[in-house]
Amino acid sequence: MSRTVGGLVTEARQLLNDTVPISGAPRFTDGALVAVVNEGVLQIRSKRPDAFLVYGLRLPTPVYALPDDEDTNLPFADMFYSPLLFYVVGRSELTEDTFSDDGRAVTLMSKFTQQLLRING
Amino acid sequence: MSGGADPCATPGALFQSSSADLDRLLDNVGAMVPGLTTDVLTMVAWNTIEDFYQRSTYRREHVYWQLDPQQIVLNFDPYDSNWRVCRFLYFSGLQNVKFIPPGRVQDVTYPTPDTERTGEALLALKPNNLNVALPYDVWTTYFEALMNGVLHRLYMQPGKPYSDMQAAQLHGRLYRSGISSARADAQAQHLREGSSWQYPYFAVGGHADGRQGL
Numbered sequence: 001m002s003r004t005v006g007g008l009v010t011e012a013r014q015l016l017n018d019t020v021p022i023s024g025a026p027r028f029t030d031g032a033l034v035a036v037v038n039e040g041v042l043q044i045r046s047k048r049p050d051a052f053l054v055y056g057l058r059l060p061t062p063v064y065a066l067p068d069d070e071d072t073n074l075p076f077a078d079m080f081y082s083p084l085l086f087y088v089v090g091r092s093e094l095t096e097d098t099f100s101d102d103g104r105a106v107t108l109m110s111k112f113t114q115q116l117l118r119i120n121g
Numbered sequence: 122m123s124g125g126a127d128p129c130a131t132p133g134a135l136f137q138s139s140s141a142d143l144d145r146l147l148d149n150v151g152a153m154v155p156g157l158t159t160d161v162l163t164m165v166a167w168n169t170i171e172d173f174y175q176r177s178t179y180r181r182e183h184v185y186w187q188l189d190p191q192q193i194v195l196n197f198d199p200y201d202s203n204w205r206v207c208r209f210l211y212f213s214g215l216q217n218v219k220f221i222p223p224g225r226v227q228d229v230t231y232p233t234p235d236t237e238r239t240g241e242a243l244l245a246l247k248p249n250n251l252n253v254a255l256p257y258d259v260w261t262t263y264f265e266a267l268m269n270g271v272l273h274r275l276y277m278q279p280g281k282p283y284s285d286m287q288a289a290q291l292h293g294r295l296y297r298s299g300i301s302s303a304r305a306d307a308q309a310q311h312l313r314e315g316s317s318w319q320y321p322y323f324a325v326g327g328h329a330d331g332r333q334g335l
Contacts, residue, residue, distance in 0.1 A: 047280065053160040077158045119155050119282045 003081050006070035009033045012088040028092055030066040038063050040087035040112075044080055047116050051076035083115040141260040143251065150271050156282030157275065167251045169270035169296075175207050177303035178245035179259070186214065188228065188238040197244055198224025203253040204246040214240015262306075266299020 009030060013019050018027045044051055045061045055062075055075035062075055074081065090108025093101050143166065151162055174180060186195055198206040206224030215238060219227040224244065228234070248255065259267075269292040275281075276289035306313075 050158055050161045050278075050281070053158065053164065077160070079156070079158065117280060117282060 003074050003078055004070065005034065005037060005064045005072050005074065006066065008037060008074065008081070008085060008088065009066065011085055012036075012092065015085070015089045016092055027097070028095075033088065033092065034064055034066045034069070036088045036091045037084070039091065040084045041075070043087060043112075044076065044084060044116065047113070048080070051080050080116075083112045086115070087112040141257050141264075142254070145260060145264065146267055146271065149268055150275070154272070154275055154283045161275075162271070163251065165271050165274045166267075169267055169274060170251070170255070171247055173263070173267060173270060173300060173303070174245075174247035177300045177307060178208070178210060179263075179303045179307045180204070180246045181210060181307055182244045182246060184242050184244060186240055186242060188215075190235045190237055191233055193228045193233055195226040195228075196224060197226075197242065199249065200224075200244065200246050203249060205249045206244050207247045208245045209242060210245055211243035212240070213242075214238055263299055263303050266296055266303065269293075269299060270296040 012033055013026070013028070016028065041064075042061055049057060052059075052061075052075060064072060074084070086108045090105045090112060093105035093108065146166055147159075147162055150166070151157060151159070154162075182200065184197065186197075188195055200206055208223065209220060209226075212218070212220070212226065215226070215228050215230070217228065217230045219229050221227060226242075228238070273289050273292035273296050275283055276285040276292060278284055
């Protein structure tokens with residue numbers, strides 16, 4: 001599995017069941033999902049600064065955009081990919097619309113925090 | 122099982138980090154601490170190794186020096202391309218001297234002497250980067266001490282999956298104990314039950330030779 005920004009958005013879209021447009025357009029645009037990715041990266045930067053040791057702790061946190069960063073690797077070790085995926089899906093589920101599932105959103109957001117900060121995440 | 126050979130029955134198939142180098146330390150700690158990134162592990166390993174050498178003064182070098190007429194500064198640091206001086210353990214040969222850490226000595230005699238001066242120094246050294254090959258002895262005799270030092274620093278970090286103050290305190294104690302042992306070993310010039318022993322200062326009639334407490 002590719003640990004790229006594009007790969008993350010694609011996988012999040014699968015978990016959101018948003019791969020096949022229901023009404024001709026996906027529920028979430030690429031722009032909306034990558035904005036959540038950027039938000040999640042900021043959260044990881046805040047909770048686990050050690051994740052950015054190689055990227056550079058004194059550099060500005062990266063901000064991604066699609067399609068430009070489709071193949072850009074995420075700035076941290078693979079172990080942070082899964083928490084970020086949970087964050088992106090959970091945060092997206094918080095969007096108020098017909099298909100949103102608040103319970104699932106809360107579960108995934110909690111999972112994100114637990115995986116970052118606890119052993120038994 | 123799906124028909125493959127039982128790894129427990131195959132000699133050498135089980136993983137064992139038998140190397141006596143940095144890999145052994147990284148493998149052992151990395152396998153024990155969940156949620157640990159390799160980058161943090163490497164950073165903390167270096168902090169520990171440097172601290173181990175500074176506190177234990179495990180590597181000591183006895184050098185003879187010479188200062189030409191009109192020269193007033195001796196600089197022992199860096200010792201070579203891989204090792205730096207971290208402190209003086211003994212120095213002789215100058216009457217009026219100023220030590221400038223980590224490895225510089227200045228003759229503050231006035232006027233500046235016109236004569237050549239000679240003497241000796243005992244230097245404690247530390248490696249200057251993580252890639253310096255440390256001696257086999259450190260990776261075996263003091264492997265546990267280094268591992269405890271790394272674990273101590275990791276468990277002490279706040280807000281990590283592996284944060285654990287109790288474990289940090291335990292490993293900290295073991296680490297400090299290991300350092301004391303290494304320091305005693307270096308002081309005894311790596312002889313156990315050997316003859317490298319001198320009467321202490323109080324027992325030689327007070328004639329200090331300048332090497333007490335080394």
